Amino acid sequence: MAIDVPAQRLELGDVVLLRLPGEDAMVEAKLVRNIERAPTIVRARVQVAGGEDFVQEWALGELVTVVRGP
Numbered sequence: 001m002a003i004d005v006p007a008q009r010l011e012l013g014d015v016v017l018l019r020l021p022g023e024d025a026m027v028e029a030k031l032v033r034n035i036e037r038a039p040t041i042v043r044a045r046v047q048v049a050g051g052e053d054f055v056q057e058w059a060l061g062e063l064v065t066v067v068r069g070p
Contacts (some may be wrong), residue, residue, distance in 0.1 A: 002067050010035055017065040027030035028039040028067060
């Protein structure tokens, strides 16, 4: 099941859908490190299956699609 949640409600271990630069399709990425919450952004280190981890930023209040369950 996929649900949209505000970026500030993301939790470590969540699997989110995002679009990688230069890619058309959405991919699943897991939040793998501490989540930094600043006054205007949420920043987290995410990891795509079979890839390296990288930092992703969302604007405060931006909706993020989280995949939960089977």
